[in-house]
Amino acid sequence: MGSLVAQYGAPRAVEAIRTRTLPPDFVAKQAQLERPPNLTSCLNAWYTRLAAANPAADLEAGQRAGARLIIPGSTEWPTQLDDLGRSRPLGLWVGGNADLRFSCLKSVAVVGARAATSYGCHIAAEFAVGLSELGWTVVSGGAFGVDGAAHNGALAAEAPTVVVLACGVDVSYPSAHEPLFAKVREKGVLISECPPGVHPTRARFLIRNRLIAALSRGTVVVEAAIRSGALNTATHALSLNRHLGAVPGPITSAMSAGCHRLLRERKAVCITSPEDMIDLVGALGDDLAPQVRGPAVPRDRLNEPTKRVLDAVPTRGGAGPASIAVTAGMSLDTTLSALGGLAAAGYIERTSGGWRLRKQPAAYRKASDSAALEPPPIPEPDPTDIPPPPDDLRASEVSP
Amino acid sequence: MGSLVAQYGAPRAVEAIRTRTLPPDFVAKQAQLERPPNLTSCLNAWYTRLAAANPAADLEAGQRAGARLIIPGSTEWPTQLDDLGRSRPLGLWVGGNADLRFSCLKSVAVVGARAATSYGCHIAAEFAVGLSELGWTVVSGGAFGVDGAAHNGALAAEAPTVVVLACGVDVSYPSAHEPLFAKVREKGVLISECPPGVHPTRARFLIRNRLIAALSRGTVVVEAAIRSGALNTATHALSLNRHLGAVPGPITSAMSAGCHRLLRERKAVCITSPEDMIDLVGALGDDLAPQVRGPAVPRDRLNEPTKRVLDAVPTRGGAGPASIAVTAGMSLDTTLSALGGLAAAGYIERTSGGWRLRKQPAAYRKASDSAALEPPPIPEPDPTDIPPPPDDLRASEVSP
Numbered sequence: 001m002g003s004l005v006a007q008y009g010a011p012r013a014v015e016a017i018r019t020r021t022l023p024p025d026f027v028a029k030q031a032q033l034e035r036p037p038n039l040t041s042c043l044n045a046w047y048t049r050l051a052a053a054n055p056a057a058d059l060e061a062g063q064r065a066g067a068r069l070i071i072p073g074s075t076e077w078p079t080q081l082d083d084l085g086r087s088r089p090l091g092l093w094v095g096g097n098a099d100l101r102f103s104c105l106k107s108v109a110v111v112g113a114r115a116a117t118s119y120g121c122h123i124a125a126e127f128a129v130g131l132s133e134l135g136w137t138v139v140s141g142g143a144f145g146v147d148g149a150a151h152n153g154a155l156a157a158e159a160p161t162v163v164v165l166a167c168g169v170d171v172s173y174p175s176a177h178e179p180l181f182a183k184v185r186e187k188g189v190l191i192s193e194c195p196p197g198v199h200p201t202r203a204r205f206l207i208r209n210r211l212i213a214a215l216s217r218g219t220v221v222v223e224a225a226i227r228s229g230a231l232n233t234a235t236h237a238l239s240l241n242r243h244l245g246a247v248p249g250p251i252t253s254a255m256s257a258g259c260h261r262l263l264r265e266r267k268a269v270c271i272t273s274p275e276d277m278i279d280l281v282g283a284l285g286d287d288l289a290p291q292v293r294g295p296a297v298p299r300d301r302l303n304e305p306t307k308r309v310l311d312a313v314p315t316r317g318g319a320g321p322a323s324i325a326v327t328a329g330m331s332l333d334t335t336l337s338a339l340g341g342l343a344a345a346g347y348i349e350r351t352s353g354g355w356r357l358r359k360q361p362a363a364y365r366k367a368s369d370s371a372a373l374e375p376p377p378i379p380e381p382d383p384t385d386i387p388p389p390p391d392d393l394r395a396s397e398v399s400p
Numbered sequence: 401m402g403s404l405v406a407q408y409g410a411p412r413a414v415e416a417i418r419t420r421t422l423p424p425d426f427v428a429k430q431a432q433l434e435r436p437p438n439l440t441s442c443l444n445a446w447y448t449r450l451a452a453a454n455p456a457a458d459l460e461a462g463q464r465a466g467a468r469l470i471i472p473g474s475t476e477w478p479t480q481l482d483d484l485g486r487s488r489p490l491g492l493w494v495g496g497n498a499d500l501r502f503s504c505l506k507s508v509a510v511v512g513a514r515a516a517t518s519y520g521c522h523i524a525a526e527f528a529v530g531l532s533e534l535g536w537t538v539v540s541g542g543a544f545g546v547d548g549a550a551h552n553g554a555l556a557a558e559a560p561t562v563v564v565l566a567c568g569v570d571v572s573y574p575s576a577h578e579p580l581f582a583k584v585r586e587k588g589v590l591i592s593e594c595p596p597g598v599h600p601t602r603a604r605f606l607i608r609n610r611l612i613a614a615l616s617r618g619t620v621v622v623e624a625a626i627r628s629g630a631l632n633t634a635t636h637a638l639s640l641n642r643h644l645g646a647v648p649g650p651i652t653s654a655m656s657a658g659c660h661r662l663l664r665e666r667k668a669v670c671i672t673s674p675e676d677m678i679d680l681v682g683a684l685g686d687d688l689a690p691q692v693r694g695p696a697v698p699r700d701r702l703n704e705p706t707k708r709v710l711d712a713v714p715t716r717g718g719a720g721p722a723s724i725a726v727t728a729g730m731s732l733d734t735t736l737s738a739l740g741g742l743a744a745a746g747y748i749e750r751t752s753g754g755w756r757l758r759k760q761p762a763a764y765r766k767a768s769d770s771a772a773l774e775p776p777p778i779p780e781p782d783p784t785d786i787p788p789p790p791d792d793l794r795a796s797e798v799s800p
Contacts, residue, residue, distance in 0.1 A: 044731030052726040119650060201727060202711040248648030248660060250519060251672040260648060263663055263670035270663035270670075272651040311602040326452040327601060331444030 001046065002086035003030070010090070017046045058195035065170035065196050066185075067095040078104045083240050084214050087207075089193045095169040096189035098160040103189060104215045107137040107162065108277055109237070111212060111230045112146025112222035117255050120223030121149040123247055127220065128153025128161070130274030137162060139216045141208065142181065142190075144174055146222045146230070151180055151188075160188040164212045166204040168196040209233040210240075218243030218281035220271050224258030231258050238267060243280045245271035305330055309338035310347055318353030401446065402486035403430070410490070417446045458595035465570035465596050466585075467495040478504045483640050484614050487607075489593045495569040496589035498560040503589060507537040507562065508677055509612045509637070511630045512546025512622035517655050520623030521549040523647055527620065528553025528561070530674030537562060539616045541608065542581065542590070544574055546622045546630070551580055551588075560588040564612050566604040568596040609633040610640075618643030618681035620671050624658030631658050638667060643680045645671035705730055709738035710747055718753030 004013045007026060016022050020043055030036055062069060070076045071091040078101045081088050094100050108131055112120055128138045128150040138154040140147040142163040154161035161184060165173070169190045172178040184190055193211070194204065209229060213219055213236035221244075224230040237244045246268035249256030262268035271277050302310065305328075312327035313319065319327075325335035339355055342348045349358045404413045407426060416422050420443055430436055462469060470476045471491045478501045481488050494500050508531055512520055528538045528550040538554040540547040542563040554561035561584060565573070569590045572578040584590055593611070594604065609629060613619055613636035621644075624630040637644045646668035649656030662668035671677050702710065705728075712728035713719065719727075725735035739755055742748045749758045 041731060041734070044733070045725075045729050048722075048725050048731055049729060052722075119652075123651065201708075203708055203729070247651060248656070248663065248670070250650055251523065251647060252519075256648070257672070260670050260672045263648065264672070264676065266666065270648070270660050272657070272660045272664070276664065308601075308603055322448075322452075325445075325448050329445050329449060329603075331441060331448055333444065334441070 001042075002088060002090075005090060006086065014050065017043065017050050020047060058197075061168075061170070061196040062093060065095065065168075067093045067169045067196060069093055070100070076101045078215055080104065081211070081214050084210060087210065089211065091193075093169045093192050093195065094189055095191075096185040096187075098162075098188045100162065100189050100191060103137045103160045103162055104139065105137075106135060107139050107216040108281060109139045109212045109216040109219040109233065110146065110150035110222060111140055111219060111224075111233045113224050113228055113230060113255050113258075114143045114145040114147070115225075115255065116145035116149070116223045117249075117253060119249060119253070120146050120255055124149035124222045125153035125156070127222065127247075127274050127277070129157045131277065132157035132159030132161075134274060134278055136274075136278065137188075139164065139212055141166070141205075141212055141229075141233075142173075142177060142184075144177075148177060148180060150222075151184060155180075155183050155187060158187070162188055162215065163190045164208055164215070165190060165192040166194070166200040166208040168192060168194050168198040170196045171199060173200050205229060206232055210236045213237040213242055214240055216242065216281075218245060218277065220245040220247065220277050221259050221262060221268065222247045223249060223253075223255040225254055226257050226261065228258050231262070234262060234268065244268045245277050245280055247271050305334050306338040306341060309335050310342055313339075313342070313348050313355050313357055315357050318351045318356045320354045324355060401442075402488060402490075405490060406486065414450065417443065417450050420447055458597075461568075461570070461596040462493060465495060465568075467493045467569045467596060469493055470500070476501045478615055480504065481611070481614050484610060487610065489611065491593070493569045493592050493595060494589055495591075496585040496587075498562075498587065498589045500562065500589050500591060503537045503560045503562055504539065504615045505537075506535060507539050507616040508681060509539045509616035509619040509633065510546065510550035510622060511540055511612060511619060511624075511633045512550075513624050513628055513630060513655050513658075514543045514545040514547070515625075515655065516545035516549070516623045517649075517653060519649060519653070520546050520655055524549035524622045525553035525556070527622065527647075527674050527677070529557045531677065532557035532559030532561075534674060534678055536674075536678065537588075539564065539612055541566070541605075541612060541629075541633075542573075542577060542584075544577075548577060548580060550622075551584060555580075555583050555587060558587070562588055562615065563590045564608055564615070565590060565592040566594070566600040566608040568592060568594050568598040570596045571599060573600050605629060606632055610636045613637040613642055614640055616642065616681075618645060618677065620645040620647065620677050621659050621662060621668065622647045623649060623653075623655040625654055626657050626661065628658050631662070634662060634668065644668045645677050645680055647671050705734050706738045706741060709735050710742055713739075713742070713748050713755050713757055715757050718751045718756045720754045724755060 001013070004016065004026060008016070008023060022039060022043060027039060030039060059069065069091055072088070076094065076099055110124055110127055112124060116124070124146040131138055132154045137160055138150050139162040140150045142148070142151065142165055151161045151163060163181065163184050167173045169192045172181055181190060193208070206229070209232045212233050219233055219237040219242060221230050221234050234244055244262070244267060246259035246262040248259060248263065248270060251260065259268070263270055269280055271280070299307065299310070308328045308330060309324060312324045321335050321339060322332060324339070325332045328335060339348065343350065346358060348355050401413070404416065404426060408416070408423060422439060422443060427439060430439060459469065469491055472488070476494065476499055510524055510527055510531070512524060516524070524546040531538055532554045537560055538550050539562040540550045542548070542551065542565055551561045551563060563581065563584050567573045569592045572581055581590060593608070606629070609632045612633050619633055619637040619642060621630050621634050634644055644662070644667060646659040646662040648659060648663065648670060651660065659668070663670055669680055671680070699707065699710070708728045708730060709724060712724045721736050721739060722732060724739070725732045728735060739748065743750065746758060748755050
C-alpha cells in the first residue's frame with residue numbers, strides 16, 4: 001500500500017482498489033521484488049477495508065474528540081518518519097496541545113514491560129524525569145508498567161510527552177490510564193495511525209511500535225522479558241539505525257532477561273542513567289555523559305614509591321626502616337626519605353617499637369583489596385613535600 | 401628481575417645482585433627499551449631484599465606448613481602463566497591436595513567486591529556451583545564477599561577450587577577464612593608467590609591479581625564498585641587476551657557500577673548464568689550456552705493470517721465475519737476459512753451475536769502488548785488442520 005500511494009498518490013490508489021484494478025506497471029514492478037507480495041490477496045483485503053471505510057465520519061469523530069489529522073507535508077509532520085520508507089504512515093491522528101514535530105526533535109523512547117517490577121517502574125520514572133529536565137521528550141506507548149511510569153515521570157517534570165497509541169486517540173486503552181491520557185492532552189500529544197473509535201489489536205500494537213522507534217533518536221529498554229513487545233520496538237530501532245540502549249537489572253529477574261540478551265548480543269549499549277542515554281543519542285561532543293569515577297582519597301596524591309612504603313608500615317607494634325624497606329621492596333635510602341615525608345604529612349608516627357600507622361577514629365585499613373579506603377586524618381600531606389605523580393593525576397580528580 | 405632471570409638464569413641473577421654488578425649487555429639492552437627502568441634503584445631494592453632473604457628458612461617453613469615450591473618446568477607448573485612474559489612468577493608456593501596444573505586446565509576466575517551485597521554473594525555461589533557441576537574449576541582470591549562465596553560454592557559442589565593468596569600459604573588472611581582455607585587444602589589448592597609467613601600488602605594484592613587472570617581461561621566480575629581490585633583483575637584478563645565477563649545488577653547498586661562500566665565500554669560480555677560464561681571460555685561449538693527462549697504458547701503454531709483473524713475476534717459480545725475481516729485487514733474468504741479452523745481448534749465459539757473468544761478459566765487477554773499470553777484451553781489445534789508456519793517454527797520450540 002505504501003508503494004502504491006508513493007508511486008500514484010492516494011486518490012489513484014483508492015480508485016485502483018475500488019475498481020480492483022492495479023496499474024499494470026505497478027504489478028510488473030512488484031513481481032520483480034525479491035519476495036513479491038501476493039497482490040490479489042492484498043487487493044482483496046484492501047477492498048474489504050475500503051468498503052467499510054467512512055472517511056467523512058472519521059473526520060467528524062476526530063473533530064468531536066479534539067483530534068487533528070496530519071499527513072506528510074503538514075507543518076506538524078515529523079520528517080524522521082520518512083526513514084520508514086514504504087511503511088511510513090499515510091497519516092497520523094494527533095490529540096493534545098503540544099506540537100508533535102517540535103516535541104520529537106530531541107526525543108528518546110523509553111519502553112519496557114507492562115508487567116514491570118517496581119524496579120523497572122522506578123527506573124522508568126527516574127529516567128523520564130532526568131531526560132525531561134535535560135530537555136529531551138519522552139516517547140512511549142501509554143501501556144501499563146514501564147510506559148506509564150515514563151509518561152508520568154515526564155509529566156511530573158512538567159515536560160511534554162508523546163504517547164503513541166495502537167487505538168483511536170479518543171479511546172483510552174488501558175482504561176485505567178484515562179487520567180494519564182487527559183494530562184498528556186494538556187501538556188503533550190497522543191498520536192495514532194488509527195482513526196477515532198478504533199480499538200487495539202495485537203497487530204496494531206506491533207505496527208505501532210515502529211512509530212515509537214522512528215519518532216525518537218534512540219530507544220532505551222528499561223525492562224523486558226525474553227518475549228516482549230519492547231524487544232519488537234528495539235528491533236525496529238536497530239533496523240532504522242536509531243540508537244538502542246538497555247538498562248541492566250538483577251540477573252535473577254525474568255523482567256530484565258530481554259535487556260540482558262540485547263547487551264549480551266551487543267545490540268544495545270548498557271545504560272545506567274539518563275545521562276548515559278543522552279550521551280548515546282546526543283550530538284557528538286555536545287551532550288556527553290560525565291565519566292563515573294570513584295571517590296578520590298588523599299592517598300592518591302602520593303607517588304608510587306611513597307605508597308609502597310606506606311603500605312609496608314604496620315598497623316600495630318612498629319617496624320624499623322630496614323624491615324619496612326624489605327617489605328616494600330625499596331632501597332633503604334628511598335624508604336628513609338618516604339618515611340620522613342609520610343610522618344610530616346601525618347600518615348605515620350614513630351613509637352618506641354619503630355614506625356607504625358597513625359591511629360585515627362575511622363581506622364586506615366591496611367592490606368586492603370579495594371581502593372575505597374578511609375582517608376588519613378588531617379593534616380593532609382603538603383603537596384610541595386610529596387608531589388602528586390603525573391600518572392595518577394586523572395584518577396585523583398573528583399567527578400563533577 | 402624477570403628479564404634478568406630469563407636471560408641469565410636465577411643463580412647468575414642472584415650473583416649479580418649480591419655483587420651489585422649487572423651484566424653490561426643487560427644494562428645496554430634495558431637502556432634501549434621504550435621506558436628504560438632505573439636499574440640503579442632496582443639494584444638497590446633487590447640488594448636490600450636479598451640481604452634479608454633466607455631461602456633455607458623459607459623452605460623449612462614451607463615444609464612445616466605442608467607447602468611445596470614449584471617453578472617453571474615443574475610437572476605441576478601451569479604453563480598458561482608463560483603468557484605473563486617478563487612478569488611470570490619465578491616460583492609458586494602451593495598448599496593443598498589438588499594438582500594445580502590439572503585444576504587450572506579448565507578454570508574460570510570468579511572475582512568481585514569484598515563488600516559485596518547479598519545479591520553478589522548469592523550470584524557468586526550459584527555461579528561457582530554451576531561451573532563446578534559442569535566440570536570447571538573456580539579460581540579466586542580468597543577474600544571476603546564474592547571471592548569467599550565463590551570458593552564456598554565450589555566446595556559445596558565437591559569440586560576443587562584454587563585460592564590465589566597475597567600472603568604466605570600458611571597465613572590466613574582474612575583470619576575469618578581460616579576454616580575455608582582448611583577445606584580448600586583438603587579438596588583444592590592455595591597458592592602464593594610469597595614465601596610462608598609473609599603478610600599481605602596492597603602491592604601484593606595488585607600483583608596477585610595478574611595470577612588470577614593468567615591461571616584461568618576467563619574472568620567473570622560478579623560485583624565491583626567503580627574503584628575495585630576486581631577491575632584490576634579484569635584489566636589483567638584483557639591484557640592477557642583472556643575472556644572477560646561481567647554480571648549486571650540493579651543500576652541503583654553501587655556494587656554493580658564497575659560491572660556496568662565494563663559492559664558499557666564493551667570490554668566485558670554480559671553474563672547471566674554459568675552457561676553464558678562457559679559459552680565464552682569453552683571450546684568453539686563444544687560448550688555452547690543454550691539460547692534463552694520465552695515460553696511457547698499454542699498460538700505460536702497458528703499461521704499469520706489465522707493469528708490476525710484470532711486477534712480480531714472480540715472477547716465479549718460477538719462479531720460477524722465481515723466486521724472481523726475489516727478489523728483483521730483480511731479478505732472475507734480468508735477470514736471465513738480461518739474462523740472455521742479456529743472454532744474447530746477451540747479458540748473461538750459462535751454465539752447469537754456472532755463469533756467471540758471462548759471463555760476459559762484463565763482469560764485469554766485480548767489486545768495484549770506482550771506475547772506472554774495464557775494459552776487457550778484444550779482441545780489444542782489440530783496441526784494437520786492449521787499447520788505451523790515455517791517462519792515461526794524456531795520461536796515455538798521450547799528451550800531444553
